[in-house]
Amino acid sequence: MSMESVGTRVVALESATALSGPEAKKPSRHARRRFRAEGRRGGVASALAFLPLIFLAVFGGIPIILSLLLMLGHFGGPNSAVSQLGQGEIPGHGIGTLGAVTQLFENHAYQQDVIATVVVFMVSGVLVLAIAVTLTLWQRLRPSRAMATLQFLAVVPLFIPVVIASFTLWTFWGDRGFTNSAATMLGWSHALIFSGKLQGVVLAEVWVSLPFAVLLMRAGVSTLGDSSLDAARDAGAGLLTVALRIALPQLRRESIIVFCFTAVGVLGSFTVPYIVGPSSPLMLGVNAVNTFSDYNQPQQAAVIGFTIFALAGLIGAIYAIGTRSRHVRH
Amino acid sequence: MSVTSWTARSATRPASRALKIASRVLEAILFFAAVFFIVVPLVWLVMLAFAKGFNFPSLKPTSLTLQWWHTVLHSPGLLHSVFLSVTITPVVVALSSVVCLPAAYALGRYDFPGKRIVLLSIFSINAFPRISLYIAMIPMLFALNLMGTVIGVVIVQLIGTVLFMTWIPATGFASVPDALVDAARDAGANKYQVFWRVLLPLARPSIAVAAVLSFLAAFDEAQGTFLVGAPNYLTMPIRMYSLVLDYPVQFAAVFAVVLSIPSVALLILIRKHLFAGTNAAMHLR
Numbered sequence: 001m002s003m004e005s006v007g008t009r010v011v012a013l014e015s016a017t018a019l020s021g022p023e024a025k026k027p028s029r030h031a032r033r034r035f036r037a038e039g040r041r042g043g044v045a046s047a048l049a050f051l052p053l054i055f056l057a058v059f060g061g062i063p064i065i066l067s068l069l070l071m072l073g074h075f076g077g078p079n080s081a082v083s084q085l086g087q088g089e090i091p092g093h094g095i096g097t098l099g100a101v102t103q104l105f106e107n108h109a110y111q112q113d114v115i116a117t118v119v120v121f122m123v124s125g126v127l128v129l130a131i132a133v134t135l136t137l138w139q140r141l142r143p144s145r146a147m148a149t150l151q152f153l154a155v156v157p158l159f160i161p162v163v164i165a166s167f168t169l170w171t172f173w174g175d176r177g178f179t180n181s182a183a184t185m186l187g188w189s190h191a192l193i194f195s196g197k198l199q200g201v202v203l204a205e206v207w208v209s210l211p212f213a214v215l216l217m218r219a220g221v222s223t224l225g226d227s228s229l230d231a232a233r234d235a236g237a238g239l240l241t242v243a244l245r246i247a248l249p250q251l252r253r254e255s256i257i258v259f260c261f262t263a264v265g266v267l268g269s270f271t272v273p274y275i276v277g278p279s280s281p282l283m284l285g286v287n288a289v290n291t292f293s294d295y296n297q298p299q300q301a302a303v304i305g306f307t308i309f310a311l312a313g314l315i316g317a318i319y320a321i322g323t324r325s326r327h328v329r330h
Numbered sequence: 331m332s333v334t335s336w337t338a339r340s341a342t343r344p345a346s347r348a349l350k351i352a353s354r355v356l357e358a359i360l361f362f363a364a365v366f367f368i369v370v371p372l373v374w375l376v377m378l379a380f381a382k383g384f385n386f387p388s389l390k391p392t393s394l395t396l397q398w399w400h401t402v403l404h405s406p407g408l409l410h411s412v413f414l415s416v417t418i419t420p421v422v423v424a425l426s427s428v429v430c431l432p433a434a435y436a437l438g439r440y441d442f443p444g445k446r447i448v449l450l451s452i453f454s455i456n457a458f459p460r461i462s463l464y465i466a467m468i469p470m471l472f473a474l475n476l477m478g479t480v481i482g483v484v485i486v487q488l489i490g491t492v493l494f495m496t497w498i499p500a501t502g503f504a505s506v507p508d509a510l511v512d513a514a515r516d517a518g519a520n521k522y523q524v525f526w527r528v529l530l531p532l533a534r535p536s537i538a539v540a541a542v543l544s545f546l547a548a549f550d551e552a553q554g555t556f557l558v559g560a561p562n563y564l565t566m567p568i569r570m571y572s573l574v575l576d577y578p579v580q581f582a583a584v585f586a587v588v589l590s591i592p593s594v595a596l597l598i599l600i601r602k603h604l605f606a607g608t609n610a611a612m613h614l615r
Contacts, residue, residue, distance in 0.1 A: 046442035048432035052492050053448050055429050056455050059470075059485055060463060066473075067466035078473035134360075146357050153364050159597045160372070161550040163570040164586045171378065171579050172371040176386055184387035207368070239349060268459025270553035275574055285461040289557060298468060305465035312459050 071302040072096025082298045089299050100299045104307075109280065114307065116281035117267065120198055121311075124205040125263040129255055131206070132213035136221040137243055137251075141229070151214060158211035166275035169204045170195045173276075201277040208272065209262045216261075220254030221247075256322035263315045267308055284308050378583035398584045408569060408585065415549060415566040418480065422487045422548040423541055429488075430495035431537065437496065438503025439529070449497075456493050463489070464554040471558060478562045486554035491544035498543070502536025503529060542596050549592060 066078055073092025075083035083089060090099035104110045135154055139147040157165060172178050179192035194200035224247055232246045248255075266272075273283035282290070284304055292301035379398060381391030402408055437445065455463075464486060468477070476482035506529055514528045552567035560568060566589050573582040 045432075045436045046440050046445070047436075049436035049440075049442070049445065049448050050433070052430050052433050052496050053451050056451060056489070056492060059467065059489060060455050060458075063467040063470040064463075066469045070469050079469050080473075081475070082469040082472035138357075142353060144357065146361050150361055150364050153368050156368055156372075159594050160590055161546075161567060161593050163550065163552050163567040164375075164590050167570055167574050167582060167586055168371045168375040170574065171583070172374050176384070176579075178370065178374045178389065181384070181387040181389050185389075189387075210368075239353075264457060264459055268461050268463075270461045270556075274571070285459075285553075288461060288465045289553070292465065292468060293557070293560075301465050301468070305462035308459045308462035312457070312462075316457075 067302045067305060069096070070299055071100060071306055073099065073299070085296055086298050087296045089297075100303050104300060104303050110287075112281040113284055113287050114311075116198055117284045117308075118311065120201050120205065120273075120283060121263040121266040121315075124202050124209065124266045125259045127202065127206050128209045128213045128262045129259045131210065132217040132258055133248070133251065133255065135214060136217040137247055140221045140224060141239055141243060141247070151218065154214040155211045157207050162208050162269075162271050163275070165208050166204055166272045169200070169207060170276045173200055173203065195276055196278050198278060198281070201273050201283065204272045204276045205262075205266045205269065209265055213258045213262060216258055217251070217254055220251050224250055253323060256319055260315050260319040260322075263318075264312055267311055267315070284311075375583055375586060378580050379587045381580055383580075398578075398580045401581060402584045402588070407564075411564050411566045411569045414563055418483060418487070418563075418565065419545055419549045422484055422491060423544050425484065426488055426491040426495045426544050426548075427537075427541065430492055431499055434496050434499035434540075435503050435525075435529075437500040438533070452493055452496050455489070460490075461553055464557050467554075468557070477558060478560075480559075480563060483555050483559040483563050483565075486558045487548040487551045489554070490547045490551055494540045494543040494547065498540040499533055499537045502533035505536075506532045539600050542600050546593055546596060 070079050070082065073090050073096050075086075075089065075091060090097055090103065092099065131154070135147065135151055139151060160168075170177075173193065174180065174195040175190075175193050177193075177195065179194075180190065183189060183192040194203055228246055228250075229242055232242050237245070268285060269283070270285040270289055274286045274289075277283055277286065284307060288301050288304040288308070291297050291304060377391065380394050380396070382393045382395040382397070384391055433448070436442070437449065467486070471477045471482050471485075476485065510528055510532070511524055514524050519527065550567055552565075552571070555563065555565055556568050556571065559565070564572075566585075570582065570585065570589065573585055
């Protein structure tokens with residue numbers, strides 16, 4: 001989490017959501033069980049619990065409504081302040097207009113940005129999931145010092161702020177960076193330059209997302225029962241079969257969580273694509289900020305913001321479907 | 331342990347011998363790939379901070395120097411950023427604890443209607459893609475005249491700390507055994523004494539972890555602060571954005587190393603608490 005993400009970053013999550021997952025999950029379940037048993041009720045004290053909720057409603061909930069109105073072309077009321085600086089605004093009447101939305105989506109460059117963003121968060125999510133599953137499952141089925149060290153290394157990025165990580169990877173994979181220098185000396189010039197490319201964004205997003213994924217998968221893998229693994233093994237199943245047929249299906253829930261959290265983190269990231277990524281196609285996070293800060297188009301920025309929300313809804317649907325079908329099976 | 335018995339058993343099977351060698355080779359490949367992917371870039375960063383320059387494509391610096399450190403430490407703009415970061419962040423953490431810790435206590439020790447809604451809402455705000463949340467905040471911050479102000483920056487950074495400051499201490503308060511509370515009551519302690527003498531001390535480690543994580547989240551927050559605070563409030567992480575574009579790479583590398591010191595130091599400090607539970611399987615300390 002970077003902590004933008006660390007996750008978000010987490011932190012970091014990007015970074016910020018990152019740590020909460022495995023840490024918060026276990027005790028809260030325990031806590032809930034205790035409450036049910038006791039049914040304690042606190043009058044004044046419980047009112048305090050709503051304080052953070054009120055804060056989030058005021059500074060998260062209301063803004064989303066205002067931003068939605070802005071997107072639909074309502075420039076009055078609280079939105080008048082921001083729309084005064086706005087350029088190219090498309091006013092709406094009645095329910096509002098989708099003029100700004102169609103304007104953006106008819107733009108070829110914007111279509112490319114949306115596609116690039118989807119590709120980057122899908123690929124990053126799948127890669128992070130694959131790496132996290134491989135590292136943790138391997139250590140579970142065939143423990144060794146090397147794999148333990150590997151797992152430790154995968155958590156190291158948690159300690160590095162996302163801005164620093166992005167900058168470091170940008171120079172590392174850049175045209176005067178470590179990889180291109182090494183490749184050039186081997187007569188393989190320009191083969192390993194990833195900065196300023198979408199591949200570089202994926203590399204960096206994987207880098208900052210890996211710690212959370214590994215921590216979460218490790219917690220999941222540790223709950224795998226020895227008995228089912230041993231039984232399959234005794235029945236003559238090979239290691240790969242055990243991993244793919246026995247262990248992996250039991251990790252379905254964790255896998256979906258890892259994929260979805262990574263994907264949302266990547267989708268909502270700005271720093272990594274801003275520093276590492278290309279100027280075209282732009283990831284939507286960067287595009288939103290540019291549209292607001294550089295082009296003074298708050299309405300269009302709001303449209304991009306809601307495009308990101310919509311894509312997050314898509315990831316949410318993957319999460320819902322993925323976790324629901326598990327219940328059906330069992 | 332059954333994990334070790336597993337390997338012991340697989341070692342006795344002749345067919346698994348080849349598999350074992352293959353897996354060792356794969357392990358080695360994975361190991362070096364991870365070192366290259368994760369560790370080498372960080373070594374590269376530190377080397378940049380002390381390198382005079384490079385004759386491309388040589389990876390050996392022309393010579394080592396402290397000149398970049400000198401430049402960074404004598405740059406007034408950068409020092410101002412350091413000042414901003416170290417003053418704003420504690421304010422955010424303090425405000426966050428005022429808003430969240432009472433809630434954490436209530437969530438951890440009491441059952442009340444709407445509790446699940448509170449927990450879920452706090453969690454779900456973090457499921458929103460960050461940057462679009464910040465974009466959505468802009469119209470309101472403009473209406474309240476908070477764009478480009480320190481209050482706006484504090485609010486944006488506060489949002490990223492709410493989850494830590496509520497969930498983690500709540501689990502801390504919840505994990506205090508009721509027997510202890512009952513014992514204190516039996517010994518004649520009143521409600522406040524129970525809180526100050528029993529609950530708070532036992533929940534303190536979780537509060538400390540939450541405070542550290544909140545501190546780092548606020549300290550490292552760049553995208554929202556950039557959107558709301560720039561150009562008036564250029565905190566340390568935001569400086570990185572312009573350093574990357576406008577300065578020699580070694581200059582930014584020095585600043586990057588300086589900026590990571592608090593994160594690395596604080597996270598190492600709380601690492602044991604942070605990874606408690608999931609850390610057991612690790613042989614590495």
